[in-house]
Structure formats: C-alpha cells, structure tokens
Amino acid sequence: MTTLVISSQKGGVGKTTVAVNLAYSLARRGWRVLLVDADPQGGVGFSLSEKARDAKGFFNLLNGTGTDDPNQLILSTRTEDFRLLMSGNADLFLGEEEPQDTPELRDRLRELFGSFSDNDVIVIDSEAGVHGLTRAIMAVSDYLLLPQQAEPLSARSMPRLLRHIATLRKELGDSTDTPRLAGILLTMVKDEDPISSEIEREIREILPTELILESEIPRDSAFLRASRAGVPVALLRPQPDNATKDFDQLAAEMEVRMNLADTTNQKESDEYTRLMD
Ligand SMILES: Nc1ncnc2c1ncn2[C@@H]1O[C@H](COP(=O)(O)OP(=O)(O)OP(=O)(O)O)[C@@H](O)[C@H]1O
Numbered sequence: 001m002t003t004l005v006i007s008s009q010k011g012g013v014g015k016t017t018v019a020v021n022l023a024y025s026l027a028r029r030g031w032r033v034l035l036v037d038a039d040p041q042g043g044v045g046f047s048l049s050e051k052a053r054d055a056k057g058f059f060n061l062l063n064g065t066g067t068d069d070p071n072q073l074i075l076s077t078r079t080e081d082f083r084l085l086m087s088g089n090a091d092l093f094l095g096e097e098e099p100q101d102t103p104e105l106r107d108r109l110r111e112l113f114g115s116f117s118d119n120d121v122i123v124i125d126s127e128a129g130v131h132g133l134t135r136a137i138m139a140v141s142d143y144l145l146l147p148q149q150a151e152p153l154s155a156r157s158m159p160r161l162l163r164h165i166a167t168l169r170k171e172l173g174d175s176t177d178t179p180r181l182a183g184i185l186l187t188m189v190k191d192e193d194p195i196s197s198e199i200e201r202e203i204r205e206i207l208p209t210e211l212i213l214e215s216e217i218p219r220d221s222a223f224l225r226a227s228r229a230g231v232p233v234a235l236l237r238p239q240p241d242n243a244t245k246d247f248d249q250l251a252a253e254m255e256v257r258m259n260l261a262d263t264t265n266q267k268e269s270d271e272y273t274r275l276m277d
C-alpha cells in the first residue's frame with residue numbers, strides 16, 4: 001500500500017480536481033485505489049456526489065463517531081477498483097481550536113491508513129495549508145504531490161511550501177525517508193496565453209527540473225462540467241479527449257515516481273510488462 005497526499009499552501013489550486021481524476025485514472029490502469037477526503041470542507045463530496053456528502057467518513061473515524069471497522073465506511077463506485085472515503089462530519093474533530101500535529105494524531109492516522117492496506121494506492125485530498133491535521137497526514141504518508149497553479153501570485157508560495165516540507169523531513173529525522181516529494185504538478189495551464197507560458201518557464205527555471213512533473217493539467221472548462229455532473233472528467237459525454245489523456249499521462253508518470261510496480265508482486269522484467277504469466 002502506498003499513500004499519496006495532494007497538498008498545497010494556497011487554496012483553489014486544483015487539489016480536489018487532481019485527487020479525483022488522478023485516483024480514477026490510476027484505478028482504470030488496474031490499481032486498487034481508495035480516495036480519502038481529508039478536507040473538513042468535503043471537497044470530494046462536492047465534486048462527486050451530493051448523496052455521499054452526508055455519508056460518514058474520515059472525520060467520523062478520527063473522532064470516534066464512525067464504526068469499529070473503518071472499511072465499512074468505504075463507498076464503492078461503478079468502477080470496481082475506485083472507492084471513496086468521504087470526509088464525513090468534521091465538527092466534533094475540529095472542536096473550538098484547530099487540531100495540532102501531535103504524535104498521538106500521527107499514530108491515529110497511521111493506524112487508520114493501515115486498516116486500508118488492501119488497497120494499492122490511497123490518494124488523500126487535503127485542506128489548503130500545511131499545518132495541523134494536514135501536516136500530520138503529510139508526516140505519515142509515503143509521497144506528496146503538489147499542484148501549482150501557473151499564475152503569478154501562486155507561484156511565489158512554492159519556495160515557502162518546499163521549506164515547510166524540508167523542515168518536516170528534518171524533524172522526522174533519519175529513521176524514515178518519507179514523505180518523498182513525488183513532484184510539483186502545474187495546473188490550470190493556459191497553453192495559448194503568453195503570461196501563463198512565461199510563468200511556467202519561470203517556475204521551471206526556479207525549481208530543480210526533476211521536481212516538476214512532465215505532465216501538466218491545462219485550464220479546461222470540462223473540469224467545471226465534470227464536477228457539476230459529479231464525475232471524473234473521463235466519464236463526461238462526449239468525453240473531453242485532452243483532459244482525459246492528461247490525467248492518464250499523469251497517472252503513468254506517478255506510477256513511476258511512486259515506484260508502484262516495485263511494490264507489487266510483478267515478475268522481474270525490466271524492459272516490458274508481460275501480457276500473461
Ligand atoms: N484544470 C482546470 N481547469 C479549469 N478549472 C479547474 C481546473 N482545475 C480545477 N478547476 C476548478 O477550479 C476550482 C478549484 O479547484 P479545486 O476545488 O480542485 O481546488 P482545491 O485546491 O481543491 O481548492 P480548495 O483549496 O478550496 O480545496 C473548481 O471550481 C474546479 O472545478
């Protein structure tokens with residue numbers, strides 16, 4: 001089981017859109033995927049299903065109002081390998097004060113994610129900001145994916161976010177080499193817009209090349225239509241070719257960055273995948 005957190009310092013950069021569509025593409029590529037909504041605002045529920053919005057979920061499991069077996073709260077979808085844990089009711093967990101990133105909370109999260117170990121990948125959508133609960137989730141996860149809007153002001157928060165991650169890694173010490181940075185993903189890229197291209201060039205200049213994913217997500221109204229319809233973009237009719245392909249490409253790149261093939265029982269063969277054993 002590999003855990004991947006989608007996080008960002010700034011809100012509205014496309015985290016939930018990336019989480020939903022990447023999780024769906026990974027499932028279509030044959031991985032057993034659980035998408036966990038760890039945003040108290042319940043972004044995945046808003047994006048995918050009104051009915052599921054009222055379901056118990058992640059926060060109920062954290063505050064003890066869930067069930068003994070966390071797997072009972074997992075919702076199936078029509079795609080067999082794509083399953084969801086909604087955010088549920090966060091009020092009790094959040095209480096009066098913002099929850100702190102404590103060793104107890106990290107232990108609780110480790111235990112919770114551990115109970116979902118029959119999945120290949122757990123994709124976790126988080127709230128904007130990298131403190132409190134989100135920081136604790138990052139601390140116990142294997143990989144981080146950071147969506148970055150290709151717009152002037154949002155690019156400036158990236159060095160600070162990277163410093164936060166470096167501090168977290170330092171605090172975790174030598175005992176672990178996680179969380180690893182799977183990469184920075186440029187989102188809402190406007191291909192024909194010279195300013196967007198300029199910013200993209202700037203970001204690629206400022207940051208080490210290997211940190212930035214080759215895949216990028218263009219600005220496309222299909223994402224708005226998809227979240228209004230409550231589906232991953234690949235299920236829209238007629239299917240928006242580019243948006244679907246972009247996420248399939250991202251899923252393929254993330255498989256490599258997260259060493260997914262190495263964590264399964266795949267037979268050793270470096271150059272190709274067997275069609276049959
Ligand atoms: N590539 C895109 N092209 C066009 N619209 C997009 C794209 N990605 C996201 N959006 C839209 O932008 C808005 C914000 O996206 P999203 O909810 O995914 O961001 P977020 O980072 O999860 O926000 P928050 O920090 O509030 O959780 C949504 O209305 C979404 O449909």
Ligand SMILES: [Mg+2]
Nearest residue numbers: 015016039043
């Ligand atoms: Mg969101």
